[in-house]
Amino acid sequence: NAGVTQTPKFRILKIGQSMTLQCTQDMNHNYMYWYRQDPGMGLKLIYYSVGAGITDKGEVPNGYNVSRSTTEDFPLRLELAAPSQTSVYFCASSYSRGRQGNYGYTFGSGTRLTVV
C-alpha cells in the first residue's frame, strides 16, 4: 500500500515551459486535491476533485489545469511557467461520505518546483 505517490520530487523549469506533476493514490479515496505551500503562507488549494471526471477550482487555480480520468490519478498541469509558481506542491487524497465523513487527508511527499 503506497498511499499517495507524487512525481517528480524536484524540478527546475525555465520561464514559459510547461510540465505535468503526477499524482496517484491506491487507497480508493474519492476526493483528491492539489495544494501549494509557500514559506509562511500555509497551504493553498489549487484544484480538487470529488470523483473521476469531476474537478473544480480552489483558491489559486490560475496557471494550472487538472484532469481526473480515473479514481487513482490526478495530474496537475502547469502551462507557461512563471517565477510565481516556484513552490512546493502537495497532492492529497481523502475519503468523504458527506458532512462529517471526511477523515482527513493523506499527503504525497511533495514536488519542489523552481521556475527560473
Add this chain to the structure above:
Amino acid sequence: QKEVEQNSGPLSVPEGAIASLNCTYSDRGSQSFFWYRQYSGKSPELIMFIYSNGDKEDGRFTAQLNKASQYVSLLIRDSQPSDSATYLCAVIVSGGYQKVTFGTGTKLQVIP
C-alpha cells in the same frame, strides 16, 4: 480576519513538559477539525481529527474543541525532541464540497 489562525511560534518547551498548541477559526458553521504535523522538508501527516465539543485523546495527544469559543487546541504530553515540527490546524468550513482551510502552522521546539 483569517479563517483559521495560529500563532506561528516558535513555541519552545522542555522535554517531558506539556506542549499546548492553539487554533481559532472564524466560521461558526465549521464542522470538522484536524491537526497535522509537518517536519521540515516533509509533507503534513494527520495526527488527529475531532468533530464534537470536548476532548479526544490518542496516546500522548489530546485534541480539545470548543465550538462556542471557536477554538481547537492540541496538547502533547511528555513532549519529546522528536515532536519538534510545525503543527497545522485544518478546519472544514460549512457549505459546498467540504472546503478545508489550513492555518499557517505553529512551530514547536522541544528542548532536550
